[in-house]
Amino acid sequence: MDNLLLMMAPLFSSKLLLVLFFGTLFGLILGVLPGLGPTTGGALILPFTMTLDPLSAIVLLTSIYCAGTYGGAITAVLINTPGTPAAAATCLDGYPLAQKGEAGRALGMATVSSTVGGIFSVIILVFFAPILAQLAYEFGQPEYFALAIFGLTMLASIGEGSPIKNLIAGAFGILISTVGKDFMTSIDRFTFGINELTEGIGFIPVVVGLFAISEMLTQSTLINQVFNRIALKAIKLPSKDDYKKTWKTILRSSGIGSFIGVLPAEGGTVASLIGYSEAKRFSKKPEEFGKGSIEGIAGAEAANNAATGGAMVPTLALGIPGSATTAVILTGLIIHGVRPGPDLFREQPDFLYGIFGAMLIANVLFFIFGFFGAKIFARITLVPNKILWPMIFAVSVCGTYSLNQSIIDVWIMLFFGVLGFFMRRYGFSVVPVIIGLILGELVEGTLRQSLVIFDGNWLMFFTRPIALTFFILSLIALAFPLIRSKKFKK
């Protein structure tokens, strides 16, 4: 009961409501614009959160996350281009349905299923995050090391793109985290005599570079691309018949999305693809999929929004981000002096339940904004790239510079922008780099401290049951793509 009251706290704070309002609005705009999204937007807005108190800052970031994930559906339905990667599966049926003159119906279903998926996942978050946090009390350094390894291997195996390339990207991310003074001995590593590098490479320049700047370079290769926009008259709530057809799909996809979200595997994107394929598998009319099936839209959208709450579970309970956007949220928590993990649940329940409540409200808010404002948001896609991207560049540069007031950070951002472009071009996902960077210190720190505990004996890791379980799960995660490809060949 107390927790329920704490969850309702944002409703009684005009400041938090205002933050939620702007966060949801900003998230929707970011989601609608192809190439941007909650991760880039969150990273860009992070410096501004310094002017807010910790709860408002995280509420702002989480509302951007929830609304941004939904916003991608508007672009997917109307211009056949996913606003966010998580909306890729929505294009498959959303656009064909819009081509049939039923854009309003497609967006109505996307809005309802996204809201249901989002709310479902917040309920999962409220119940499971404290349980996971309770379990984490049993974890020592070796267990955290094994858990971080498990997180990275999961990300590599079921994340986007080739698992083996993802592994390299993850290892590269961890390598970046070793730049600067070694935290145990203060010895310089990879600083090349540059003073600014002794503090290490910041998270924000890397995220903004890998997402915003590399996307700007990608857009520079697409300037002659023509989008076929479908006009939206009005968004329509699903009919009784549509509800009858889709309620099971929405619930199933909400469950799938929440589960996938909990795993560190770029939640939304993978969740929507699995949600979509499961919707097709269970459908009475699978032949309609790809031609404008309302179940296809419901399956993809409920799953990708359900992944938002799921991805927050390990982020808050363990300090292990479940996706790139939650990595940004985790950075926000750290910047504001909040240490995620089991102690957070014991010491600051008001803060945590405030976040849960805010996520719940954000899901309701984007339903309202989406339902009444989809037509206006759709017009945002009309802003030409030749105007939009130079503006994004200006914000990216100032945002990156603002955190440490360092021009080196801007150079790092540009470097990672170019690197990110080529990584994506050759099939290396940039998300594992981000997760690797944020988990790097945890991986190295827990490994070295464990070795001190074990007196340098590596084999002692396998005498700890929880750590051993995570190592076995990591091996299974690595073998999974192999098994999957053999199964497909059969």
Place this chain on the structure above:
Amino acid sequence: MKNVQKQKRANKSLPFFFRDEFKVCLVIILISIALLITTFTFDIVPPILNRGIQPATFPKALLVLIIVITLLIYYLATKNPWKVEKKLPKSFYLTLLSFLIFLVISKTLDFFLAISVLSIFVSYCWGEKRIFYLLLVGIIFPMIVFIFFETILGLRFPPGIITNIYYS
């Protein structure tokens, strides 16, 4: 799907040193080796103070892992070649050039001026010819961003010919 297979066949017909997989793997391995060599220059903690592993051990292990996985990627790519990527258009190289111009101007003249020049240059190269919009992206918007960061976040931008006028 057919297109991807065609692109893969096209890639297989090239000599191995022209293929993307060879070039990408070579770059990764060369950089990793260079960094691996660098790790041998890290200071060593005397045994009496050392707890656990040396500071260079972890990055060394990571770099060896990256090299091994890259070799594995190359081996797999010889069996299943990557598809040939389309050539990058002129606009891409111009955008890349604008980054260089930005670096030079921000270092030598002014940070704000660098943002303005890049914005106008990119917008123009991407096809915007209308003066009002060029001014909007190159002057009005950066000015709003500049003032916003300066007043809301209390940020002080690095000195330069324009920022000095503003601050004085």
